[in-house]
Amino acid sequence: MRYAVLGTGIVGRTIAARLAALGHQALIGTRDVQATLARTEPDPMGNPPFAEWHTAHPEVRPAPYAEAASQAQAVVNATSGGASLAALTAAGADNLAGKVLIDIANPLDASAGMPPVLNPVNTDSLAEQIQRAFPEAKVVKTLNTMNCRIMVDPSRVPGEHNAFVSGDDAAAKEQVTELLISFGWPRSAVLDLGDITTARGAEMLLPMWLRLFGAFGHPDFNFHIARA
Numbered sequence: 001m002r003y004a005v006l007g008t009g010i011v012g013r014t015i016a017a018r019l020a021a022l023g024h025q026a027l028i029g030t031r032d033v034q035a036t037l038a039r040t041e042p043d044p045m046g047n048p049p050f051a052e053w054h055t056a057h058p059e060v061r062p063a064p065y066a067e068a069a070s071q072a073q074a075v076v077n078a079t080s081g082g083a084s085l086a087a088l089t090a091a092g093a094d095n096l097a098g099k100v101l102i103d104i105a106n107p108l109d110a111s112a113g114m115p116p117v118l119n120p121v122n123t124d125s126l127a128e129q130i131q132r133a134f135p136e137a138k139v140v141k142t143l144n145t146m147n148c149r150i151m152v153d154p155s156r157v158p159g160e161h162n163a164f165v166s167g168d169d170a171a172a173k174e175q176v177t178e179l180l181i182s183f184g185w186p187r188s189a190v191l192d193l194g195d196i197t198t199a200r201g202a203e204m205l206l207p208m209w210l211r212l213f214g215a216f217g218h219p220d221f222n223f224h225i226a227r228a
Contacts, residue, residue, distance in 0.1 A: 004029050004072035006065055006087050008036055010047045011104065011148040012078035016060045018152035022182055026060050029068035031090065036062060069095035074102065074175070075137075081107035081126050085133055097136035100172045102179075103127045103199075104143040104151070106206050115210050118203060127166060127199035138172035140165055141199035142180065145209060147219035152183050154222075161222040163190050166199040191225060 005016040006029040019026040030036045030050075039049045047053075054062065069075055069091035079087040084105045088096065107126040110116040120129065127141040142165045143151045150156050154163075163185055165173045177190045193201065205223065213219055 001025070002071060002073045003027070003076060004063075004068035004074075004091075005060075005076045005078055006068065006091060007078035007080070007105075008050045008062065009043060009078065009080070010045060011151075012076075013047075013050075013053050013057070013060075014148040014152055015076055015078055015104070017057050018183060020057065020059045027063045027068040027071060028060050029065040029087075029091065030062055031065065031087070033062045033064060065091040066095060069099075072099065074100045076102045077105050077130070079105055081105045082109065084126060085129060088130060088134060093134055093136070096134050099137060100169075100175050101130065101134065101137040101139045102143075102176055103130055103139055103141045106144050106203060108206065115207070115214075118206065121204060122200065125197070125199040125203050127203070128196050131168065131196050138167065138169040139196060140167035140169075140172050140176045141196070141202055142166070142176055145202055145205045146222045150220065150222055154184050154189070156220050157222045159224070160189065161224040164193050164202045165190060166193045166196055166202060168196050 002025045003019050004027045005012045008028055008030045012028055016026045016028045037051045042048060065087055075096060077084055105126060107118055107120060108116040109119040127139055131139040143163060163180055165176055167173045173192055180190050181187055
């Protein structure tokens with residue numbers, strides 16, 4: 001299958017590399033390919049520059065947002081939450097129409113300092129904003145509640161733990177669930193929360209995740225929902 005992963009940060013790189021390793025065709029979308037390849041400094045999180053990563057993953061071709069989305073059968077939003085709507089607008093509504101749009105971004109706002117807060121929150125979510133902005137896309141929120149290494153390799157966390165899916169289109173959620181299973185998630189671990197409004201709950205786990213990260217000092221953990 002052909003995927004466009006929008007966003008060249010560590011999340012986008014991790015997802016794109018895993019897709020390629022599974023035999024999918026993966027493009028990684030960016031605003032300006034030449035500028036992205038020209039960066040020589042680590043990113044704000046200390047990750048190597050994109051060009052260094054791309055040398056190790058030449059099978060993942062960088063492309064402008066619109067080109068990546070136009071060639072894809074499904075799109076992954078791995079941009080930062082505050083930039084997601086602009087990036088998807090650059091990708092083009094026509095290039096997203098009718099396609100599954102997997103949203104793994106979080107609307108974190110650090111404008112008032114750290115730790116960041118969510119914006120929007122409670123009565124709206126980034127996933128809902130994306131669905132409203134691109135009504136012909138089939139938005140599915142998932143994987144935003146964990147570190148990217150766990151997204152593609154859930155065995156990093158021993159025992160049972162969960163991934164969530166939210167979206168209005170049942171077939172799109174099933175397609176995403178099958179993708180998660182190919183990443184190593186047991187079907188029983190993927191919990192369908194319901195329609196796209198339930199993404200509010202998944203996004204609201206992020207403040208807790210950030211505080212657990214601070215308490216543990218590492219990101220190799222995840223949420224487990226125990227049911228009677």
